[in-house]
Structure formats: C-alpha cells, structure tokens
Amino acid sequence: MTGRRPAGGESARKIAVLVGAAILLLWTVFPFFWILLTSLKSPGDMLSVPPKFVFSPTFDNYAALVMGEQRGDYASTRPDFPRFFLNSIIISFGAVALSVAAGIPAAYALARFNFPGKDALAFVFMSFRFVPFIAFVIPLYLLYQKIGLYNTHGGLILAYQLITLPFTIWMLRSFFQEIPSEIQEAAKIDGCSWLGVLTRIILPLSMPGIAVTVILGFIFCWNAFNYPLMLAGRQTFPVTVGAIQFISYEQVLWGQMAAATIVAALPQLILSLMVQKYIVRGLTMGAVK
C-alpha cells in the first residue's frame, strides 16, 4: 500500500472524469438533439448557413405526418405515416413474441441438454445472422409472392425471425448457462419436472436477461429496412421505409423526415426506460463468467 493520494489530486481526477463523461454525452446525444431541432424548423431555417440554434419553433412538420395534404408552404405528403407506425408496432411485437416463444425452449435445450450435433445446430442458428440479407430476400420474395405472404404482417413477422431468432437463442442460452446447475438439480430433487425447472426456476432467475433480449430484439426489428422494403407493400410498410419517403425528386423534406424519425424513436426510448434496471443487470450478467 502506498499512501493515499492527496485530496486535491482526487478531486482533480473526479473533475476530469466528469468532463470526459460530459463530452461523451454531448457526442452521443448531439445527433438526436440536432434531429429534434430540425424537426421543429420551418424550411427557411433549415438551410441557413451557419446552422441556426435559435429560431421560432413550429409543429407543422409533426402535423404533416398525421394530417398530410398541402399545408401552407410545406409540400404535401399523404398521411400514410400513422399506418406505417402501427405496422411497425404489429410487426416488431409479433416478431419478438414469436422469437421469445420459440427461443426459450431452444435456448434451454442448447444450454442444458446434451445431444449429438448440439454445437453444429447452435452454429447453424448463428449462421443466419451473418449471411447477407440479399441471400434470403430474393428467394423469400419469390416464395412469398407464390404463397400469398407477400405484403402481409404475418409474412414479415416470419421473415424477421431471420433477424431476431438466432440472436434470441444465443443470448438466452448464455443467460441460462449462467444459472448454476446446482439450483436446478436441487429443484429436480424436490420433484420438479424439466418443464417445471424451466418455468419455475430458470425463467424467473433470468428475467433480466430475457428483458435485455426482448429490448434488443425489438430494436433490431424496429430498425429493419431491407426485408420490409422488398417483402412489404404500402399496406404493411414500417416506419423505416416510411421515413425515406420524405426524399422527393426535387427536394428533401428534412423537417418532416426529422419529425418522423423522432416519433419513430419514441417506442424504443419508452421501452428502454421502462426496463432500464433490467438492462443494466442483464448486460453485466453475461459478462461475469
């Protein structure tokens, strides 16, 4: 033990950490802040050089998302946005629910049972994640057109499993493995079946892990762009494809695009805040082996 550092050095260090954290925060939050500002600007303020931080805010961009039609100086847009938003909710929640329902038993089996080809199977699941989407999307496009899944919510939920299911299985598997097998053996000695162990012991203990998986899966689904672009139509487009519709041929409607982005980011934000404490626990859970 060398002696304690002088108090002055300690507080200097604290200040340095604080300043560092502030810079990091600024760096991370600034793009969002900028989008928020853009969404409140009128077209005249949008293009000003140097960029304006002080201006009289307008909610016309947000109004245009739901009202559409010609609104004063704003080029009109059809109010498809509410529908896109609803589509995103249906598809993302559906896809995550299906992934978790299918992923829990799969992850449990891969974590706790021994059977031939186990690692190979786990690898196959993983491989869906690193095959480029274009390898799937063309066959899926043909198949969906033929069997009527094209431009349906159900079809998209199934296609989104390529995004979420491998990820769900691998995440949950690592969380399940964290739980000491002594606990589940004790439960079995007390007369629990395999299913009982899963539902009464494993699931409650890995709630934080499941929460993290659900949130991340939801974010991946919410942000998906390529699959819905190819497999959906106007009736089922999610907000990601909806937001780019503000790039027109003769101008880009930055304000409306920013407003759409802000509204589209809200569900992720709210959901993340709701399960924040789980996320912090869940993220460290996998780290400590």
Place this chain on the structure above:
Amino acid sequence: MRSRRGWLTGLMFGVLCAMGAVTGAQAQEDEALSYFRQAKVDWRQAAGQSLTIGLNKHPFTESLLPLIPEFRKLTGINVEYLILPESEYFTKLAADLSQQRGEFSVIMTGPMRNWQFVSADWISPLDEFLNNPKLTDKAWFKLEDFYPALISANRWNGKIGSGVGEGPLYSIPVLEESYILAYRKDIFDQYNIKVPTTLEEMAEAARQVKKHAGIPGIVARGTPSVASMGTGFGSGLKSYTDGQWSEFDGKLNATLHDPRSVKYTELWIDMVRESGPPNWANMQWYDAMEAFTAGQAGMIVDADFFAAGYEDPKKSKVAGKIGYALIPTGPGGKVYSGLWTWALGINKATKNKEAAWLFVQWATAQRTLMNATLGYRNYNPSRMSVTNDPRVQEIMGAWGAGSYLKTVARNLETARVFWVPEPERTRMGDIWARALHEVYFKRMTAAEALKKASVEIDKVIKEAGLKD
C-alpha cells in the same frame, strides 16, 4: 339559453360550411368528369378491374393521389398505389418486373430506365394503345401537344448503341428536365464578372466569385455514382465537344479517354478543386442544390427545374437574385444538354392492360398535368399548352427576370438524352464517376484514370454479352 342558442348557431354554421366545402369539391369533380367525358372513349370499358401503380416520390405523384377517387368515379377502376424514393423505387420495381408477376400495372419510368426494361422485354410499347380508337381519342389527347424532344426521348428502336427517338413509344412524359447554368446575378453584377460561355470562362468566373464573395464559385454533384455524370458535367462535356463526342463509339467501345474528353475533365476537375466546395466528393444532387439555395455558391449547372426551389422566398436565400443561361459551349457555340423525363409506362406482365392505359391517358391528359403544375409545382411541364398557359407563365416567367423561360426554351431545341442506349448504363456511369475521383484526389492524371475506366467499361460491356 343564450349559450345553447350560440352553440346551435355555431353548429348550423359549421354544417353549412361543411356543405359548402362538399358542394365545392363536388362541382370541381363534376367539372373534371365532364372534361374527360368529352373524349370519345368509353372510360368504363374496364370497370371493376384493379390496378396497382408504382410511383416515384415526386410532385407529379403528389398531384395524382387526391384525384384517384375522381378516376374511380370516371372509370370504375380501383387504384392502389405504392410510392418510394427513386433508388428504393427502382430496386422494388426491378424485382417485380423481373418476376413477371405484374404487381405494378402502371409504372413511373423514363428514357434510360426504359432501355433496361425494353432489353429484358418487361414493358409494353404504347403505340398499339394510342392507335386504337376504342382506347384513345387522339384528337382529344393531343400527343402533339407534348414537346417533340420529350416524346423522342421515350422512343427507342431497341438497338443497343443507337436508335433513341425511333421505334415504339414506351412511356408518356409527365415532366421535362434539362440542364442549364444558374448563377448569382447580384454577385456577377457587383464584381463585374462575365456570364461564362466557355468552360475556361466558367472556371474564371468561379475563381472571381470565390475571391470577391468568399463563397465557392461553383457547386456540382460529386458522389462517385452514375447520378453525378449525366447532368451538369455530362451536358458540359457534350457541348464542349460540339456534340461530336459520346461515351461510346459506333462499335460500343468506351471513349472516355478521347483527348477532348480528357481535356474537358482536367479543366472541370481543376475548376471544382480550386473554386468548388470542400465537400464536392460527397455531394448529392440535394447537397448541391441546397448549397446554392442557401447562398453558398456562385454557380450551379444542373436540372433546370431546381429553379422552383431557388426562387421560393420561403426557403431560399437567393430568390430573385439569380440569372439563368445556357451551359458553356465548345468552339461551335451550340449547346447539347442532356434530357430526362419522368414518364408513365405499362408493365408487360400486367393482366389489365386496357385499364392501365386508361389510367395513363387520364394521368397525362392536359387537365391532369395542368393541375400538377399549378397546384403541386410539377416543373417543367411536358405539354406545351401547360407551359404556355398564362397562369404558368406568370409564375415561371418571373424567374431570373424572364431569363429562365428563354433559356429552357432554347435548351430544348437541341437537348437530347445524354446516354448511349445500352442496359449497362448504371455500372458504366459508376465506373466513370470513380475515375473523376481519382483525378480530383490527384491519384492519377485525367488521361490515366479515363483510360483505365474505358478498359473497365469495355470489360463490363463484353461480360454483359452486348458485344463479342
């Protein structure tokens, strides 16, 4: 009691207003229907059929959507639509066309896109519909009202390497786009800068603007993509070479390394490097357009109708301060601008071809296109009667103190589709654009970079089976 009466009066007033609005809309719709019923065509011959329309995000598109109920009333045809921005739209469209499933009946296309679709036999020639008196009242539709250059642009005889303006008509144009020079008249006047008529003069003007006004002398598209090539840069190159040069020779060999093309490229890149914006290499069309609109450039050579944005005082810092002129030319003094038209075509795989044609005829009718320009800023009009309408003249005539309309009219006399027709245009253009970056970043000389690009393009053409 009083408050209730007030409430009642308010309600009645509201109802009356609503009725007024409804009857107003009704009158407008009746007027539209009687306009279309003047045509000696049975609009209801395909009643009950359904169409899906693939549309690019565009003011013309915006103008169509509110009118779809009117079309349904006129024809009894149901219309569903899908709108995407250009690049996503063409991705999706190609997927559908290549499968021949006929998801989209009517598509938004244009000359260069048609070449790709015609080569693959994906779209229908429209002459058979136009010449069928059961489907078209030619005297009413007036194909001759469209600018001849635009109709030509949408014709192609299907021969790789030539034949634009000949053969079948594949799509009906809904707007005109050609390329002109827009410059800051206030700055040019203040510092006595000459409006350029040659590339050398343009480089000098750009230098002067940068020196005196402290803003980039010129902005231009610069991303390494085909989209950067055919507008200002390409139109300037064809004009510089008096229309004698094109990117392929008669045998479909790439000629980018031709000495005239090399010389032009050197001058252009030097100008952009010396007097252009620092982020030229990342500039999309909207970056360039917005920089000019924000007063951050002395000149721009790009789409003529960008003027609608430049001249909009609500968002432009330079409205009323702009002059318009033809692109600088070569020794011959004649301009050879590129040309593009958005246009409506018909998917060959669609089952409801007659319904699709009725839609195209309705959507490109004089009344529909007039509404698109007056109500939705669809510039420039593809029909002469729309341009010449006093209401349209009043708007466009004010731009650049009249110099805009004059410039566009003169440009259209010689403007033609920039590209040599061949289905590999996109890949070819991308390679070409990358060569410009090699020069800009001084990794190669213009001669080396363009030679390399020519070799690469020859390989692409060969691999695509377009030549032995």
